[in-house]
Amino acid sequence: MPHTNTGIDPLSAVTHPDPYPYYRELATSRPFFRDERLGLWVAAGQREVAAVLAHPDCRVRPPAQPVPPALAGTAAGDLFGRLIRMNDGAAHVPLKALLIPMLADIAPATAAQHVAAMAKVFDAGAASRAALCGECVNRWLFALPVVTVADLLGLPVAGDGGRAAQVAQYVAAFAAAQSPLASAQAVDAGAQAAQWLGAWLADAAPADDRLSALRQAARAAGIDARAVAANIIGLLVQACEATAALAGNTLLRLGRDTPQSGLPLDAVVARVAREDPPVQNTRRFLAADAQLCGHAVKAGDAVLVLLAAASCSGAAAGERPWTFGHGRHACPGDRLAQALAAATVAALRARGADPAALAQAFRYRPSLNARIPHFL
Ligand code: HEM
Structure with missing residues (x-):
């Protein structure tokens, strides 16, 4: 079926200046359809998004391809x-059963205190003083x-600004290597980063904190220490x-919409999570032929699950934002x-960052699933 909105499709919507009218149209007029050009099924309605994420045959990876081919055989693929x-x-x-309560147990106020403390570490380090x-x-x-x-896990980043910046840089490199848009160079950098992070974590003797408790509980449950290490880097x-x-x-919302500056910041963040969500879609892969949302789908088919379309079709107050997923793999963070x-x-604002000025000059980073502004 041709797209009625020209110049936008379910993947380019992620970084489109205003994809929400398009998402709304899909959610109401084509809640589940096959996009032949992209070679994907697309779920856009709330009910359909929830049904795909709940379906037992819809898996997070293609069954024959547990690791993206570009990463296979590297340290990044192993991780x-x-x-x-x-x-x-x-x-x-079993490991998931340990990780989920560990994350849930971190109070927002505790997280905020640790962010403020780590920001001071960055002030003192070479990372940059002015956030202007x-x-x-x-x-x-x-x-x-x-x-x-x-820092919340108890890893040694607080004492030394240089080390904190380095950890962040390697994590970002490993994250970037997982994108289907990653260049060969980015994949190489991701493999090196995975290796560095693995070695760093193996050497790190965490303070008597969440990570040591997790390691202990994992040992008692017979969980492979390598799986624990990989998932710590995963967090x-x-x-x-x-x-x-x-x-x-x-920041964009605050820069564009001054009345919102009157709302408490956590309320603005909660709104942004619903109305301009950071993760716009996720994917599922059929492990078997199945009936899905009234369509016959085949083993190996892929479904693009438009969390952002489900999100702009309205939500009951207090409902968890769709950007964090739903069902078995819903975000525990x-x-x-x-x-x-x-x-x-x-x-950032305390250090002089000005949302209105930032909103004047930015683009979205190239991505097929995350809407990440890059300020110029
Ligand atoms: C705004 C920030 C975040 C967003 C939008 C987000 C979104 C998501 C989404 C959509 C999924 C599910 C993916 C799928 O079903 O295919 C997910 C899974 C997950 N997220 Fe998050 N996430 C965020 C931050 C975090 C943080 C800070 C943590 C922990 C430190 C975290 C930990 C996880 C874990 C462990 C999973 C895997 C859960 C599972 O497979 O059972 N996330 N996240």
């Missing part, structure tokens, strides 16, 4: 293959939430691009992510 985020196997259940230029803001958005998660990666996007889109984003924006 990727152990992530709970990327697996439906029963083997991952777009490039500095970009660096802070990508680094501050990541090193704060490391830092999860905190990277999507949280940068949530904080960045919040949703509350933490919003606290990190709000505190990151607060730290």
Whole structure:
């Protein structure tokens, strides 16, 4: 079926200046359809998005391809293959059962205190003192939430600004290598980053904190220490691009819409998570022929799940924002992510970042699923 809105499709919508009328149209007129040009099924209605994410045959990776081919055989691929985020196997259940309560247990106020403390570490380090230029803001958005998660886990990042910046840089490189848009050079950098992060984590003796408790509980449950290590790095990666996007889109909202400056920052962040969501879609892959939303789909087919379309079709107050997913793989870091984003924006504003000026000059970073502003 041809697109009625020319110049936009379900993938280019992610970085379109205003994709929401298009998403709304899809959600109401074509809630589940086949896009032949993209070679994907597309779920856009709330009911359809929830149905795909709940379907037992809809898996997070193509069954024959547990690791993206570009990463396979590298340190990055080895790490990727152990992530709970990327697996439906029963083997991952015990570790997931430890990670989810660990994240849920972090109070937003605690997260905010750690962001403020890590921002001071950046002030003291070479990372940059002034957050006034777009490039500095970009660096802070990508680094501050990541090193704060490391700090919350008890990893040694607080004492030394240089090390914190380095950790953030390697996490960002590993995250970038997972994109289907990654160049060969970015994939190489991601493999090196995965290796560096693995070695750093192996050497790190965490303070008597969340990570040591997790390691102990994992040992008692017979969970492979390598899976624990990979998923700790996985948490830092999860905190990277999507949280940068949530904080960045919040800066844009504040810069464009002055009345919102009167709202508490966490309320603005919660609104942005719904109305200009950082993660716009996710994918599922059919493990078997199935009936899905009234259509016969085949083993190996891929479904693009438009979380952002479900989000702009309205939500009951208090409902969890769609950008954090739904069902078996729903984000366990949703509350933490919003606290990190709000505190990151607060730290930047306290250092002179001006949302109105930032909103004058930015573009979206190339991405097929995350809406991440890059300030110029
Ligand atoms: C604004 C920031 C964030 C957004 C929008 C976001 C969004 C998501 C989404 C959509 C998924 C599900 C993907 C799917 O079903 O295909 C997910 C999974 C996950 N997220 Fe987040 N996330 C964010 C931040 C975080 C943070 C800060 C953490 C932890 C430090 C985290 C930890 C995880 C984990 C562990 C999973 C895998 C869960 C599973 O597979 O069972 N996320 N996230």
